[in-house]
Structures are given as structure tokens and as C-alpha cells.
């Protein structure tokens with residue numbers, strides 16, 4: 001008998017409960033044991049639960065710990081504490097823990113993995129990155145010696161859903177955020193989604209898998225979609241680019257580097273057509289060229305599916321780590337041009353900047369709120385630079401403006 005303890009019974013936890021019951025017989029066939037969900041730990045005693053639960057439900061940690069000798073714990077509560085202490089306690093006892101908690105994995109994953117190894121067990125976190133896409137266990141299971149030079153992707157379902165609805169259906173920010181919350185996509189505090197923290201946790205986790213070690217947080221830049229204004233999106237669209245929150249990590253000269261930032265994608269870029277709650281991940285390397293993974297990035301069923309598969313994967317596999325070589329690869333930047341957005345009041349400052357720096361402005365588009373300029377990205381800038389991914393010559397040729405100031409574009 002496999003005795004299961006479930007910590008958290010919200011969107012993800014209740015999904016895991018249902019998924020385990022639905023696949024009980026298949027799990028028995030695979031693992032040669034019956035499963036039993038022995039206890040569930042929640043926070044709010046008064047909360048009405050939609051599901052009728054056939055397990056012991058408690059708000060007391062002590063009671064939860066005493067109810068059974070668990071064989072596996074599923075953690076789906078979010079945040080660092082008490083999730084960290086709970087996870088550490090079970091790993092120290094040699095009990096595997098499966099988590100969907102990307103914040104905990106990104107911040108404390110190194111310690112928790114060490115604990116797991118020291119106690120001959122495992123810490124699985126497939127569901128912490130890109131919801132339903134089996135990227136973590138693909139890296140651990142079937143890409144174990146494949147050199148990877150860059151990993152990039154759209155890793156936050158909430159913001160991708162919101163951007164898609166706002167751009168394609170002209171809906172407002174507040175309305176679509178509320179909808180993403182109702183659909184169970186958003187974090188308990190949606191600032192994590194909007195300000196790019198969620199994607200930042202995920203790219204740090206992916207970089208650990210791709211490049212073999214946990215990198216310092218200072219090597220990863222973060223900017224969320226709140227910095228993007230409606231008119232920036234409009235200018236990008238007029239020139240044929242799609243705005244997305246892109247996360248990326250690569251091997252730099254002095255170690256692994258990463259960033260999360262709103263970026264403008266040429267329509268022929270594979271990630272440009274990743275719409276709605278869908279996430280997309282691209283792995284690049286010499287022998288694989290580019291591998292693409294697409295799938296639901298958030299939501300109850302997809303995430304629960306990942307957690308249950310994560311458990312089965314680890315129970316059945318003997319090797320669970322990639323063998324990465326410590327090669328010094330100094331990857332080039334993945335983009336050569338960027339958008340800067342200039343409010344009318346800052347136009348003179350922008351003109352002075354390009355003149356002083358000798359920057360050849362490639363294209364401009366005027367909007368009543370300001371101007372969007374496409375510039376080479378290899379200069380420092382007093383304005384925020386938003387990467388443009390893809391070949392800029394594929395952009396739509398809109399009528400350019402103010403060309404006299406810059407010469408021919």
C-alpha cells in the first residue's frame with residue numbers, strides 16, 4: 001500500500017486528489033501497489049469544499065503527521081513557509097515530496113535536493129514549471145547528456161492569457177485578471193504573475209536543470225508586464241510584432257545568465273503564436289538545434305496530471321539527473337534589436353541619445369501617446385529596451401515618421 005499525504009486542497013491539491021482516484025488502477029498496475037490518500041492538510045477549517053472527500057482532513061500539522069506513515073507527500077500550498085519546513089521534515093524522514101510550488105523550489109530547491117539525496121529519497125517538482133508540460137522530467141529522463149546552450153519560453157499562463165485576451169478581444173486588464181483568477185490560473189497574490197516573479201522562479205529552475213547548478217539570483221533580471229502600456233502593444237502590432245512575457249537563460253561568459261522581460265516577437269518566431277494559458281519552451285543546443293514544448297501552463301487538471309506523473313516517473317526511474325558538462329560557452333545575445341518607447345515630452349532626450357551614441361534608428365512608429373523606435377540593442381539606453389526576437393526585416397512596413405532627423409532608415 002502507498003499511503004499518500006496531501007498538503008493543500010485548493011486548485012492544484014483538489015486536482016491531485018481527483019487525478020489519483022481516477023488513475024488508481026493504472027497506478028496499481030505500474031507500481032504493483034494500491035494507493036490510499038490517507039490525510040489532507042488545509043488551512044481554513046470553515047471553508048466549504050466542493051468535493052466530497054474520502055480522507056482525513058485536518059488543519060493541524062501535528063494531527064496530519066500522526067495520522068499515517070506516509071510513503072509520499074504532495075505539496076500544493078505555495079510560498080516559502082510553512083511549505084519549506086513541512087517539505088524538509090518529510091525529506092529528512094526519507095519520504096519523497098512532490099511539489100507544484102515554484103517559489104519554494106526556486107528559493108530553497110538546492111537545500112531540499114541536498115536533503116533528499118542525503119536521505120536517499122527524491123524531491124519532484126515537474127508541476128512547478130509550465131503546468132502540464134513535462135519539461136523537467138524530459139530533462140531528467142530523456143535529455144540526460146544533451147548539451148543545452150539556451151532555454152527560453154513563455155512560462156506564465158496568467159499573463160499570456162491576459163495579453164491574448166487584451167490584444168485579440170480588446171478586453172481590459174482588470175476584467176481579464178479576474179477571469180484568470182476565477183479559472184484557477186493566477187497565484188494567490190497575482191502580483192507574482194504580473195510583475196514576472198512567477199516566470200523568474202521558473203526560468204531559474206529550468207536553468208538549474210539545463211546547466212547543472214543553481215545560479216545566484218543576481219544573475220537573473222526581471223521585469224513584468226505592468227511596464228508595458230497599451231500604446232506600446234499597439235505600436236508593436238502595427239509593425240507586426242506580438243508582445244509576450246519571455247523568460248530566457250543561457251551560458252554567459254561568467255556563468256549562467258537569465259532574464260524575464262516583456263519582448264516583441266516577429267510573427268514567424270515559434271513562441272509568437274503561443275496563445276492563451278498555453279506555455280511554450282524552447283531548448284537550443286548543437287545536436288538538437290531547437291526543441292519546442294507546448295502545452296497548458298496552468299490550471300487544475302494539467303497541473304495535477306504533472307504532479308501524479310512526477311510521482312510515477314520518480315518511482316520508476318533509476319537515474320533522475322542530467323549529466324551536464326562544465327563547458328564555458330559564451331552564448332551571444334539572442335536578439336540584436338529592441339523597441340524603445342518614447343513619450344512626446346522625452347523626444348529631445350531621445351534624439352540627443354541616438355546622436356551622442358551614434359545609433360542608427362531602424363524604424364519608428366508614431367502614436368498619439370508617443371513613439372516606438374526600433375534600435376540596435378548593443379548600446380546602453382536611458383530608455384527601457386524591450387527585446388525584439390526574430391528577423392526584423394519581416395516587420396510590417398508602416399509609414400515612418402520624422403525620418404529627416406535620422407537620415408534614411
Ligand code: NAP
Pocket residue numbers: 007008009010011012013041042043044045047076077078079081082100101102103127128131184185186187188297298299300303
Ligand atoms: P490555492 O487554490 O490557493 O490552494 C492553496 C491550498 O493550500 C488551499 O487548500 C489552502 O487551504 C492550503 N494552504 C495554504 N496555506 C496553508 C498552510 N499554512 N497550511 C495548510 N494548508 C495551507 O492555490 P493553488 O492554485 O492550488 O496553488 C498551489 C501551489 O501550486 C502554489 O505553489 C502555486 O504556485 C502552484 N501551482 C499552481 C498552478 C495553478 O494553475 N493554480 C499551477 C502550477 C503550480 P484552504 O483550502 O483551507 O484555504
Ligand code: HSE
Pocket residue numbers: 128129130131155156157158159185186187193198297298299
Ligand atoms: N500562476 C501560474 C501561471 C500558475 O499563471 O503560470 C502555473 O504555474
